[in-house]
Amino acid sequence: MQEKVLPSDELGDxxxxxxxxxxxxxxxxxxxxxxxxxxxxxxxxxxxxPEEAHRLLAIIAFIATWWITEPVPIPVSALLGPVLAILFGVISPAKAFAPFANPLIFLFMGSFMLATAMMSHGLDKRFAYAILSMKWVGSSPTRILLALGLVTTLCSGWVSNTATAAMMMPIAMGLLLAIKDMHAAAGKGDLDLHQYKFATGLMLMAGYASSVGGVLTPVGTPPNLIMIGLLEQLGAVKVSFFEWMIWGSVAMVAYFVIMFVVIKKMFPADVDYIEGAEEMIREQRSKLGPWRAGEINSVIAFAVAVTLWVLPGFMAMALGAGHPLLKTYNTYLSEAVVAMLAGLLLFLLPTNWSKREFTLSWPDAVKGIDWGTLVLFGGGLSLGSMMYVTGLSKWIGVLIVDATGAHSQLALVTTFAVFSLLMSELTSHTAATNMVGPLGITVAMSAGLSPMPVAVAIALASSLGFMLPVSTPPNAIVYASGYIPITKMIKAGFILDVIGIFFITIPIVLYLVTWVGY
Structure with missing residues (x-):
């Protein structure tokens, strides 16, 4: 197939x-x-x-604008939010900064350690070339994008979205480096990945697919479990694992198809086929040689983390979501604890015992952990908790219901799906679900309607926060790669949000959830 013509250097400049x-x-x-x-x-x-909520609303308008326009680094804006809230008397320092020690922060940290070890020992490149060498993938950038998206989506249905994104990011980075090598081998010169549209698309796929796959199962993402718990607590409605997967699987497939089409159109590769790519991939893969101690140790730590992350899902299917053994497991082996255990294990697995060299050194870990991303997510959690404590989220919810007159099932589903999406864009999807979920369920019950459709709509919509790095942990992780301009994330995320809400989420909730019997 004939290659597309690349823009001239002058046009690119x-x-x-x-x-x-x-x-x-x-x-x-x-x-x-x-x-x-x-x-x-x-x-x-x-x-x-309330006065505190009014001040917080003003601060959020300020910070959200800076997140979008980025006059200062986004982590700086994330720190500025709680600082301003303290200075203006919205909340105490202890409560404002407590979310920066949230377990999710340590889940991030452990995941970054795993990713650092994989990259420093070349495991990411080994995985990347293994994916590229699959017959159906070949040397087509489009099929590379599809392969990465499918693996990420299916994985995140059982492993946390954050952990999935952290696992897939180094693989995506390895794929980009391989593509860069292909360009050089084809005589196209050095490829600047930071200016390469396909690099942006591939990283967005790793992040977005991690969120999309999470809707598949109750354990796929925290909003699912939060809404299931709220339904049982507030509405006396019990949702089984299988029932959730009925609409979760349909939503996941629909979201993925739309996501793949949008990313492929917005961030195309410059060529459809790279001549001699298969030969080069085989050659590069052979150069990797036999597995080294660092790679084996990284796989061991990786396997420990994945096994312990996935195990609760199988325990829930076998024993039931409310089984005491599962509750005990989640108490002592939460996702954050597992991430840290696996990350710390890297400091204990030796690569050269005689020299006391281990899989991961502290200097390498410090360089590999994206501290800005940790600060960014902590700031988002802080703002989310303040919205709930001050009553700002409830005030906004009541205002929306009164303004729209949302009293029918269609109106309630639409209103709270959109509201949940907007909240998840400004803060973490977990915080957004905690804020919007109780309000949506209580409003539905007050109107004499089943709370199930509204609850499912809130959970699904919370996984559609695609516009900002702070919206979801996967967004923050892939944004940290440096290959995603904030304006590109906002544009792609807006398109996916609109299509996802009005053409997928609302129809699925109104027809499929009702068909199941709610």
């Missing part, structure tokens, strides 16, 4: 110059617009809103 100019203007505008919006929101007379 002009495009990069235009993007740089746009970024400068965006940052300059945001620097002023953020504080201005915060002051404007605080100056508005908002009846029924």
């Amino acid at each position: 002009k495009i990069r110059e235009a993007e740089a100019c746009f970024d400068r203007r965006r940052k300059s505008l945001g620097l002023i617009l953020g504080p201005a919006l915060g002051i404007l929101v605080y100056a508005l007379p908002l009846s029924g809103l």
Whole structure:
């Protein structure tokens, strides 16, 4: 097949110059617009809103604007949120900074350790070339994108979205390096991955597919379990593992198809086929030689983590979600504890005992952990908890219901699906579900309607936060790769959010969930 013509160097320089100019203007505008919006929101007379919640709403308007326009690094904005909340009397320092020690932060940390070990010992490249060498994948960038997406989606249905993204990111990085090698071998020169559209698409696929796959099972992502627990606690409705998978599997497939089409169209590769790629892949794979101690140890730690992450799902199917043994397991071996155990195991598995060299050294771990991402996610959790404590989330929910007159099942599902999505864009999907879930269930029951459709809509919509790094841990992880401009994530995420809500989530909830018997 004939290759597509690459843009000339001159055209590429002009495009990069235009993007740089746009970024400068965006940052300059945001620097002023953020504080201005915060002051404007605080100056508005908002009846029924407690003073602390009003101040917090102004701070969130400020911080959200800076997250989008990025006049300062996003982690700086994430730290600024709780600092401003403390200075303006919204919350105490202890409560504002407590989310930065949330177990999810340590899940991040352990996952980064695993990823660092995999990359430092070349395990990511071994996996990457193994994927590329599959007959159906070949040297087609489109099939590479599809293969990565399918593996990630299916994995995240049983392993946490965060852990899946952390596992797949180094593999995606390895694939990009392999593609870069292909370009060089084809005589196309050195490929700048930071300016390469396909690199952005591949990293977005690793992040988005981690969220999409999570809707498959109750254990796939925290919002699913949160809504199942709230339904049983507030609505006396018991949802079985199989029942959830009925609509979860349909939603997952539909989300994946739309996601793949959108990413492929927005971030295409510059060629459809790379001449001689198969030969080069075989050659590069043979150069890796036999497995080394560091690779074997990394696989051991990786396997320990995956096994302990997946085990609760099988225990839930075999014993039931409420079995005491499963509760005990989750108490002592939470996802965060498992991640840290696997990460710390890397410091104990030797690669050269006589020299006391181990799989991971502390200097390498420090370099491999993206501290900015940890700060970013902690800031998102902090803002989310403050919204709940101050009553801001409840005020917003009541305001939306009163403004839309949402009292029918269709109106309630649409309203709370959109509300849940908006909240999950500004804060973590776990925090968004905790804020929106109780409100949606209680409003549905007050209207004399089944709370099930609204609950499922909230859970599914919470997994569609694709626009900002802070929206979900997978977004934050792949954003840390450096290959995803914030404006590209916002644009792609907006398209997927709109299609996912109105053409997939709402129809599935209204027809499939009702068909099951709710």
